[in-house]
Amino acid sequence: MNYPLRSIKSWVSRIGSLSSLQKNMLTQYMNIRFFATGDYELFKQTVLLRSAEKIFLDIGFGDGLTLITLAQQYPDALILGFEPHLSGVAHCLVKIKELGLDNILIFQGDVLDYLEDRTMHKASRVHIYFSDPWPKVRHYKRRLIQVPFLKLLAERLMPGSLIHFATDWQNYAQHITSCFVEQDDFVLTSFEQLPIQDQFKRPVTKYEQRGINLGHTITEFYAYLKS
Ligand SMILES: C[S@@+](CC[C@H](N)C(=O)[O-])C[C@H]1O[C@@H](n2cnc3c(N)ncnc32)[C@H](O)[C@@H]1O
Numbered sequence: 001m002n003y004p005l006r007s008i009k010s011w012v013s014r015i016g017s018l019s020s021l022q023k024n025m026l027t028q029y030m031n032i033r034f035f036a037t038g039d040y041e042l043f044k045q046t047v048l049l050r051s052a053e054k055i056f057l058d059i060g061f062g063d064g065l066t067l068i069t070l071a072q073q074y075p076d077a078l079i080l081g082f083e084p085h086l087s088g089v090a091h092c093l094v095k096i097k098e099l100g101l102d103n104i105l106i107f108q109g110d111v112l113d114y115l116e117d118r119t120m121h122k123a124s125r126v127h128i129y130f131s132d133p134w135p136k137v138r139h140y141k142r143r144l145i146q147v148p149f150l151k152l153l154a155e156r157l158m159p160g161s162l163i164h165f166a167t168d169w170q171n172y173a174q175h176i177t178s179c180f181v182e183q184d185d186f187v188l189t190s191f192e193q194l195p196i197q198d199q200f201k202r203p204v205t206k207y208e209q210r211g212i213n214l215g216h217t218i219t220e221f222y223a224y225l226k227s
Helices: 020-028 039-049 066-075 085-101 109-113 136-144 147-156 172-182 206-213
Strands: 035-037 054-057 076-080 106-109 122-127 157-167 185-188 219-225
Touching: 020 076, 035 039, 035 066, 039 106, 039 109, 054 109, 066 076, 066 085, 066 106, 066 122, 076 157, 076 172, 085 147, 106 109, 136 172, 147 157, 147 172, 157 172, 172 219
Parallel strands: 035 106, 054 076, 054 122, 076 106, 122 157
Antiparallel strands: 157 219, 185 219
């Protein structure tokens, strides 16, 4: 079944408490090389000022471990991170500053703002790890990965782009599989078949570890957008 993307949110608002170091980071480091904002227009202008052949998206980066690892493994790519939760953004900024990374731009908000903006640069890679599984049947419609979402990605990615999803929820994995079956924009593949430069060795995140501790099996999806 197709769900309207905008009317149902895939995330919940949470007021996280920030340490004073995190608060300082948010106020001091709003500049173009090291940047996070909740203002979409500002984010957009900042992205447009940067030139990068490769733009990778980390959608729902949580506290940013994967985002940071991507930036380290692909220093020539511009990594755009999307996460509505301020505490995750602040946590991530502290790390980015410590490591001196300058190829990450963060939008503290919904990735749909970027994906629905047809005047923005297209991305060439999408990473979505441990997206909220919304395990109750009445909440399935809140899952981020749906057929209309895949369609939107197909429109907003360069031909041949790679998407990589991982989930520890079997039911969400089945749902994602059925979404791929229903659409014909992407071709599923496996890690072993990826060229070396696309074999991102992702770190184990807090959410993944929680799933492993619960005995959940991790399912990975690799798919290329048809050229
Ligand atoms: C379960 S967490 C996983 C975080 C991280 N990827 C990890 O593996 O630790 C999922 C995150 O996706 C974010 N999220 C959900 N819908 C989103 C959207 N439409 N745009 C941006 N982030 C979203 C949520 O706020 C949440 O922090």
